[in-house]
Amino acid sequence: MHVFGLTGGIASGKSTVAAVFRAEGVPVVDADELAREVVEPGQPALEAIVAAFGPEVLQADGTLDRKRVAAIVFADDEARARLNGIIHPAIAAASAARFARLAGEGHPLVCYDAALIVERGIVDAFRPLVVVAADPALQRARLVARDGASEAEAAARVAAQAPVEAKIAAADVVIHNDADLATLQTRAREALAEVRRRVAS
Ligand code: ATP
Numbered sequence: 334m335h336v337f338g339l340t341g342g343i344a345s346g347k348s349t350v351a352a353v354f355r356a357e358g359v360p361v362v363d364a365d366e367l368a369r370e371v372v373e374p375g376q377p378a379l380e381a382i383v384a385a386f387g388p389e390v391l392q393a394d395g396t397l398d399r400k401r402v403a404a405i406v407f408a409d410d411e412a413r414a415r416l417n418g419i420i421h422p423a424i425a426a427a428s429a430a431r432f433a434r435l436a437g438e439g440h441p442l443v444c445y446d447a448a449l450i451v452e453r454g455i456v457d458a459f460r461p462l463v464v465v466a467a468d469p470a471l472q473r474a475r476l477v478a479r480d481g482a483s484e485a486e487a488a489a490r491v492a493a494q495a496p497v498e499a500k501i502a503a504a505d506v507v508i509h510n511d512a513d514l515a516t517l518q519t520r521a522r523e524a525l526a527e528v529r530r531r532v533a534s
Pocket residue numbers: 341342343344345346347348349350448475479510511512513514517
């Protein structure tokens with residue numbers, strides 16, 4: 334089984350592309366989904382977070398208070414590194430388990446959809462890497478439209494990630510999301526065909 338990566342900035346169109354890949358029969362492992370699963374009650378990563386930051390990071394129902402954690406690590410690099418040191422290995426283990434299960438089911442090709450493949454320096458594990466590239470102004474507009482973010486929040490969230498040029502430089506296949514949704518879907522199918530060619534050769 335071959336695992337290739339799908340990445341791009343926030344609100345760049347990754348989920349839309351992932352939906353096309355799924356429709357074309359390629360299972361997609363979503364890093365965001367794994368990031369939520371590994372901190373569910375009973376998971377060791379949640380226990381480690383409570384041990385590191387105290388029981389006040391839990392809500393009354395025992396689930397992680399994400400806003401509280403975000404506030405703690407926002408202005409504290411050391412705290413953020415400690416949190417990442419708990420969460421990233423948990424996501425890596427969860428994704429490895431997911432890949433193993435999909436391999437056991439006989440899938441020849443699987444996609445790993447993760448926003449930070451370039452930032453984390455794990456590009457070479459997920460080649461050919463597909464990057465969805467969108468104009469930052471459109472990303473900000475989509476965040477406002479989709480999430481109800483303010484202009485300032487949207488700008489901060491886009492600026493917190495590596496610039497689109499850095500992602501394009503790391504990519505093997507680039508999908509430019511600069512037209513309508515139907516065009517993005519067509520380009521996603523073309524990109525998948527290119528991935529299949531590269532994996533076969
Ligand atoms: P996130 O990183 O926040 O999960 P994403 O990269 O997965 O975002 P999508 O959810 O696919 O991005 O797209 C963000 C929003 O923008 C969605 O509501 C999507 O329908 C819309 N969108 C994406 N591309 C286009 C386009 N070309 N035309 C119109 N709407 C679009």
